[in-house]
Each structure stands twice: as C-alpha cells, then as structure tokens.
Amino acid sequence: MHAVRIAGAGSTAFSASPERTGRDLFGEAARIAIEDSGVPRADIDRLCYGNFAGTVTERQGHQGPLMAEAAGVTAPATRYESACASGGVALRSGVEAVRSGAVDVVLVGGMERMHNVTTERATEGLAMAADDLYESRAGVTFPGAYALMARAYFEEFGGTRADLAAVAVKNHRNALGNENAQFQREISTTDVLEAPTVADPLGLYDACPITDGASACVLVSEEYAENHDLNASVSVTGSGQGTDSLALQNRESLTRTPATERAAMVAYDDAGVAPADVDLLEVHDCFTIAEVLALEGLGLYDPGDAIDAATSGETTRDGDLPVNLSGGLKAKGHPVGATGVSQVVELTKLLRGDHVNSSAVPDASVAVAHNAGGTVASATVHVLEVRS
Amino acid sequence: MREPREEGYDDLLDALESDTGYYLSCPAGHGSLPPRQVCPRCGDELSEETLPATGAVVTFTEVAVPTPAFAGKTPVVLIADFGPVRLTGELLDGSDILEVGSEVVPTVASSPGGDRHVGFRLASER
Ligand SMILES: [Zn+2]
Numbered sequence: 001m002h003a004v005r006i007a008g009a010g011s012t013a014f015s016a017s018p019e020r021t022g023r024d025l026f027g028e029a030a031r032i033a034i035e036d037s038g039v040p041r042a043d044i045d046r047l048c049y050g051n052f053a054g055t056v057t058e059r060q061g062h063q064g065p066l067m068a069e070a071a072g073v074t075a076p077a078t079r080y081e082s083a084c085a086s087g088g089v090a091l092r093s094g095v096e097a098v099r100s101g102a103v104d105v106v107l108v109g110g111m112e113r114m115h116n117v118t119t120e121r122a123t124e125g126l127a128m129a130a131d132d133l134y135e136s137r138a139g140v141t142f143p144g145a146y147a148l149m150a151r152a153y154f155e156e157f158g159g160t161r162a163d164l165a166a167v168a169v170k171n172h173r174n175a176l177g178n179e180n181a182q183f184q185r186e187i188s189t190t191d192v193l194e195a196p197t198v199a200d201p202l203g204l205y206d207a208c209p210i211t212d213g214a215s216a217c218v219l220v221s222e223e224y225a226e227n228h229d230l231n232a233s234v235s236v237t238g239s240g241q242g243t244d245s246l247a248l249q250n251r252e253s254l255t256r257t258p259a260t261e262r263a264a265m266v267a268y269d270d271a272g273v274a275p276a277d278v279d280l281l282e283v284h285d286c287f288t289i290a291e292v293l294a295l296e297g298l299g300l301y302d303p304g305d306a307i308d309a310a311t312s313g314e315t316t317r318d319g320d321l322p323v324n325l326s327g328g329l330k331a332k333g334h335p336v337g338a339t340g341v342s343q344v345v346e347l348t349k350l351l352r353g354d355h356v357n358s359s360a361v362p363d364a365s366v367a368v369a370h371n372a373g374g375t376v377a378s379a380t381v382h383v384l385e386v387r388s
Numbered sequence: 389m390r391e392p393r394e395e396g397y398d399d400l401l402d403a404l405e406s407d408t409g410y411y412l413s414c415p416a417g418h419g420s421l422p423p424r425q426v427c428p429r430c431g432d433e434l435s436e437e438t439l440p441a442t443g444a445v446v447t448f449t450e451v452a453v454p455t456p457a458f459a460g461k462t463p464v465v466l467i468a469d470f471g472p473v474r475l476t477g478e479l480l481d482g483s484d485i486l487e488v489g490s491e492v493v494p495t496v497a498s499s500p501g502g503d504r505h506v507g508f509r510l511a512s513e514r
Contacts (some may be wrong), residue, residue, distance in 0.1 A: 120456045123453060125456075134475075136498075137499065137505040138478050138506055139451055139463035139505070140451070140476060143451070144451040144465055148447045148448070148449055151447045151448065151449060152446060159474070198448065199452060199453070200450055200452075201465075248476065249475060250428065254447060
C-alpha cells in the first residue's frame, strides 16, 4: 500500500456570499491548495469533488467537469454526494486512489453554495438528506431530526440544554482569530439558551449556520513527495467509512451512531492507533448534540458520558482533548459538500504549525477528522499523523 | 394526493386511514416498512403482518422552522415504537399533553403543500 501525504491545503473564507458562484468558490480553494502544495497542475491525476445540494441551489448537475475546469485541471473528475459527508467520501476516494497505486496526485475538495436561495429553500434542500417518504414528507427537517435524537439522548442518559450550550460556546471561542471562520465572535451560555427555538430542545445557537464556501487538498503518494522534494509532513494514515439506515425510525437506537463507530474502527485499525492516542479532533458538530454523539461514536467516551465533555473543559482549547479547534461546523461554518475536506485542511494546518490555534497543540502528532451525513447514516473517519 | 401514487407507501397510508395498518416481516421477525423487496437486515423474504393498534412515543419535537410544504405551521413530529417497527409522523392533536411514552394511534395526515404522510392521534384523546 502506498502511503498518502497531504502536500497542500486551502479553503475560501466561509461566509454568506450569495453572489459568488460555486465554480468561483471551488476555483479559489483549489488555487490556494495547489499553490500551497507546489505541485504542477499537469501532475494532478484525478479530481474527487464533494457537493450536496448544487442541483437544487444552482440547478447545476454534472459538477465534476465544471470544477476541474475551475481548478485549471484536465484530469478525470467526479462529483461525490453523501449529504453532509460528501467531502469526506470524496476525500476517502482520493486516499484510496493514491494508496492503490493507481495515481500519484489527487485533488480532493468540496463546495457548497446555499445563500443564493431563501432560507425555506435551503431548509428544503438540507431536508433532502433524510428519507423523503417517511421523514421529510412528515415534516421532519434537518434540525428536527437532530432534535428527535437530542430528546432521546436526554431521556436515556440525562443532560441539559446548558450542557449542549457549552459545546456551542467552546466552538465559537475556538473560531476567534480563524480568518476563514464564518463567526469570529464569542457567545455566552445565556445567548444559546435564550436564542429562538428551531426544533425543541434545540435552539438557533445549537445549530451550525448555512454557509457558502469551498475547501481543497492535494494528496500525493509518499514516493511522489520524496521525488519532488515536497514539504508534506502530514500523512493520512487511516480512512474508514460507515453506513446506517437512512431513516431514524429504522434504527435500533436513537442515541448511538453505528456508522461513526464502524468508520472509526476501520480508520483506527488502518492507522494502527487507538482512541487514547488521539491528540485532537475535528468532529461533525452540525448541531451541539452531534458533537456529543460523535465523541461517543469515536470511542473517546462511553455512551452517555460525552454530554459534559465541554462543560468540564476536557474538550476545550486547554483541555486534554481539544475538539474543533477550528471552530467546528458551529462557528467556522458548514458549506455542506466542503466540510469533510475543510476539517482536514484545518487539521493539516494545526499539525504543521501554521494555524492560529496551533499553539494549543504544540506536541500533537495524531489527529482525527469525523464527517457525518444526514443523521449519521453516512460517516467517514480519517486519521492524520505527523511524519518526518 | 401526489400523482402518480407510490406503490407500497400509498398502500400503507390507505391501510392506516382505514385502521388496517400493516408492516413487513421476515421469517426472523425483523420488521420493516414498504416498499421493500427483501428484509433490509437479512435479505430474506417478507410477508405483511398486522400493525399493533397503538405505539409508544420514543421522541418528539415541534419544528419551528418548517420546510415550504408546511409553511405557516409548526408541525409536531414524533417517532413511535410499535414493537416490530417504529413509525415517524406528525401529531394531529394533544401536543400540550404529549410526552415520551404517550400511546399514539397511527393515521394519515396531509401537509399544507398537499402531500400525504403518516399522522398520529393520542390514544387518550380517542
Ligand atoms: Zn430479516
């Protein structure tokens, strides 16, 4: 198996930018990542690109060729769609392509543009990640589905809205100074608790924002990095993916996320690491409860135990296990199809030492990225390690 | 109703409307909902079985920011456990006394947008 290095990484600013087209956003992220890598465009063998709702928001299908052109790349290009895990599955496909020896250089990335449509239309687009017949038609929205999971969690394990608020407060604080983050401002527990309800028990500040943006990474084989004298100190050493029933009603538990559990098991095994080896994580906190479920699914906490991880300070910047130092989806923003790649962009910088929050993890060598689709019917987990 | 009908799904809604709800079961007893060719858990063949008359609420929420199909409403949605299967749907009455564990009876509801979907009434209100 060929080892995979991250030669370059970049994102656009994450924001509300309704007037920027998807091709412009992805073109920028790809340009930054390619420049960061020092790899000539002609050497790129493949584009693996994630996007969720482009057929709804931009009425644009067949985005692979469009985005290859935007990146100035003539390699074969494919769009991957797994809702909010679109970026993660695109990344995984790129990792597998390099590992197999089929290619030496892959551009992976993702993009989402949603502010060019109304909030109602965006809500409808996001709801398409759920089961159309049995969930969306019955009125279950994306926040509604996570609210169903949050109430089930409170019923089974206890916990309060204040515990969830601590996740939001932590992630907003982490986004301070992250120039790409959508919200670079602190919020208080009171702000979270007093925000308008979106779907009880979840309020507006329990939810990540709607975001326009794109991210990209250049993956290369270790041989290519050595032969071209690239500065690529971060390696993707583990990759896993898991799938669960699409509809919540078809699952045995509403408080467990077996897709994450399966993806993590494969990725840890792949990398030869255990949960205790992990120094920092970017996890899929589309809602505050989602960060709790992710930490438990990843095996870092037992079921029912991650609810007060933020409250107790364990997952804050100065805690034993910093989670979402980028600000997470919650404050950095969630350009759906880009998120899985954006997590790896942030972790790469955190590990290389050129992230605004690198000082929080000076000795870190093992990082984990967790990307989830819908109500975690899809999940990818990637292990990143610093290699000399 | 959305045209054309959707086989399996609309058949189940028709059955719920006439209090003859059913679910699908494989020989091992794994419950599922139509349309299905095989059991989603083991791939075995399926037969139609009678859906229990009431289910117990597992979780619920009131959706304050609905999709366009529910414009002007804040639908209360819930998941109810019927034993072999769980069903997701909209609560049509009694949201003020709804709690986890409440018994609900399945029926059919329509969104303001016109689509049919699974609905529930509180068993205590019947
Ligand atoms: Zn079966």
